[in-house]
Amino acid sequence: MINDNKVIDTLEELEAFLLAVESGGFGLNNVAGVALATNNSDGRPLVAVLDDNHQLLLGRWVTQDVFDNGKELVRRGPNKIH
Secondary structure, X not given: OOOOOOEEOXXXXXXXXXXXXXXXXXXXXXXXXXXXXXXXOOOOEEEEEEEOOOOEEEEEEEOHHHHHHOHHHHHHOOOOOO
16 A cells, blocks of 8 residues: 655665565564565556565555666665664
8 A cells, every 4th residue: 555655766765664664664464575566557666565465565656766776675685684
């Protein structure tokens, strides 16, 4: 669900988002993965937190630059350890 218009516009913000998901900061249950995707209706890029049935649990809009350059970060996960 994307209930707001927050946009992740830097790779640092994407990394912070991924760390928050990993640490349980959003209070999500049954998280199975994270993916960069595009909205089917308008092609807008987003980062999607998915459950084990590939259903969207949480999403945030991202800029095209983050979409293009954040793929390895999403694939491998953030490097920072907290």
